[in-house]
Amino acid sequence: MEQLSPTAYVILGLVRNEPRSGYEIKAVVDNSTRFFWAASYGQIYPELKNLAEAGLIVGSDSPTGGRRRTVYEITADGEEELRAWLRQPPHTFEMREEGLLKLFFADALPAGEAVAIVRAMRAHRLEVNAQLRSIEALKGEIDDPYPKIVLRGGIEFTQWFADWCERMEEEILAAAPEKRSS
Amino acid sequence: MEQLSPTAYVILGLVRNEPRSGYEIKAVVDNSTRFFWAASYGQIYPELKNLAEAGLIVGSDSPTGGRRRTVYEITADGEEELRAWLRQPPHTFEMREEGLLKLFFADALPAGEAVAIVRAMRAHRLEVNAQLRSIEALKGEIDDPYPKIVLRGGIEFTQWFADWCERMEEEILAAAPEKRSS
DNA sequence: TTGCCGATATATCGATCTGATATATAGTGC
């Protein structure tokens, strides 16, 4: 166990307060960390085994009727490992935005078609913004303040990005005014 | 050639106006699209072969002394493929921010230690902001407006993010005022 | 002029990660 991946710490963090199955972890990730750190089954299940083998979590069988089910909870070693990671400076900062990539190369299109790209980006960001707002509405009662801070950050960011797209649309139209319509 | 990856279009876009070697493509990516779409040698060289095989680019030997060197340029088919992609709505929007992940789980740390996380995020964003500004200073003369728009977007975004970190630092300190020092 | 360093150039590989798919069972609605 030389070095855990950030995804391993997602799991550690999510089983810290309550025991969870791999399926539940995936579901929670898809409603929370997904927006800045996604995880797929292909990562979660093997990682649960690694972490259990390393003694950072322990699994226990907890079947629902005839359907097998293993829930994991964190160990004292796991808690220590999680805190140690939290105290290290973060290393990974990545963004993949196909829309910005298209905008970057928009010169290859006839003048005026670039607005469609910023409009698509704006629409997508507003959609995510709405998703995050509905998550916020659901989670009003939780006491842990940090997930709330991060969630509000996501809401503010998607709004900022959408506004930037709007400004860029105007700027592009100002340079190619013949496409003002539509 | 069922479906090209966005990285393939990065290559198509970058060899569109001037012939470039794989090495040059990597260097240009690292100073431009890296901030929203990175590419490694492990992608670029195999992809150059795929694209050449598909007839979207053509390579020609252009050695420097005894050092072999292959530069690629786009074909008419490649230009068509690039434009067709630009007209499709973007699909990929991903972000991996280890700092936000740590902030999300900061409740596992003693009160007050969360400020270190937002400070580290802020410092990193300001660093990237400075990098982008120096790139902007170098590229003042280029006429293609779209890379400039994207670059300014990156500058504004990193600034916005740094400011958000600052606001969150104040908010966290307001909740745990005993850590005001340092 | 020799030696070293950094830039140019191509290539590869293990590890990670994604997205899709496969296989079951449980519960719900009709």
Next chain:
DNA sequence: GCACTATATATCAGATCGATATATCGGCAA
């Protein structure tokens, strides 16, 4: 009884990353 969805685990091809290997070139300093 049937269809459908949710729960639960698992796997795999392909994409990607980060690091490393190999080799040549140009410049510069001892």
